[in-house]
Amino acid sequence: MNISFIILAGGESKRFNSKTPKPYHLYKGKPLLMHSIDRVKSYKKFKKIVIVVHKNHTKFIKKLKIPNIKIIKGGRTRAESAFKGLNSLKNSNTKYVMIHDAARPNFSLKLLNKLKKEIQFNNCVVPAIQTADSVKQKIKGKVKNLKRENIFFMQTPQAFNYNELFKLQKNKSLEVTDDANLFVEAGKKIKIIKGELENKKITINSDIKSNVSIKYGLGFDVHRLVPNKKLYLGGIKIPSKIGTLGHSDGDPVLHAVIDAVLGACGMGDIGKKFSDKSKKFENIRSTILLDKVIDQIRLKGFIINNLDINIITEKPKIQKYNKKIANCISRICKILPSQINIKGKTTEKLGVIGKEKAIACEVIASVIKND
Ligand code: ZN
Secondary structure, three states, X not given: OOEEEEEEEOOOOOOOOOOOOHHHOEEOOEEHHHHHHHHHHHHOOOOOEEEEEOHHHHHHHHHHOOOOOEEEEXXXXXXXXXXXXXXXXXXXXXXXXXXXXXXXXXXXHHHHHHHHHHOOOOOEEEEEEOOOOOEEEEEOOEEEEEOHHHOOEEOOOEEEEHHHHHHHHXXXXXXXXXXXXXXXXXXXXXXXXXXXXXXXXXXXXXXXXXXXXXXXXXXXXXXXXXXXXXXXXXXXXXXXXXXXXXXXXOOHHHXXXXXXXXXXXXXXXXXXXXXXXXXXXXXXXXXXXXXXXXHHHHHOOEEEEEEEEEEEOOOOOHHHHHHHHHHHHHHHHXXXXXXXXXXXXXXXXOHHHHOOOEEEEEEEEEEEEOO
């Protein structure tokens, strides 16, 4: 089934009072737009995924470094952006397409399944929810009762037969708030399916701040420095004549990160998860250990909000490796490098660290429960 997915993130975010445009604003620990992208990618049924962005927001989208996704610049109106998205799929034999508004980060894979099933029998399928409130309409000062059974609140993603929508969308001068409207205006049939209450639109800043519980954790680790050993710090191999002694690769930075993250999630500590008595973990790279921990915390609905890292060592000077380490940790933790702060500290040549006999690291992590 040749089906593609278009995410519209081309709005100007006028109602959104922030320097960072809405799609790139952090929501539950990651940019709003990334929620839709990650979910759509995890579905694995879409042939092509296209994101339509505002022409002034390219520096924000570049920072997200999203692989295997087509990014195009939008138009002045939503309709024009949707048209550009559809047009970009013109030569790809697309039979069906879903169009989605990036401001709705909370749709489910189940909803995608329902849409995919129904679009095989209909040209336009739209999820919608109904209200329990009574509904009235005011016309020329007179208030009229409306039957709430007949009132539907439209959501996205909406699914379409590509050619049918493309024909209607060519009249792009029309200002439409959602693509199904084109079918309604043209007097064509649309199929309404049950939407999801959680699939709400984020419109103002307060939507983003609500329902977030933040937790904090602290991690600390120290490793002895000895000759003829490799030195790994924050997942990066550092050229050095001396390296750390340890059961694994002895990376004190990743060990402290793991402990801080586990602590924040209330999930124990590194020693419990990866015993230094176990042969399995002998000489293992700590990047693998952190990767396992991230999988485990994500399964429980946690995501990392930020990491603040102090690497305490006389040598090497950490500043030179800051960026590399942040990139490595961000990739494993599935967060942006900008959510990680790394500081290099010395102990002014005092004590075992000052004498280059050990390297220590301390980390504070904050995590968000994604519910
Ligand atoms: Zn350690």
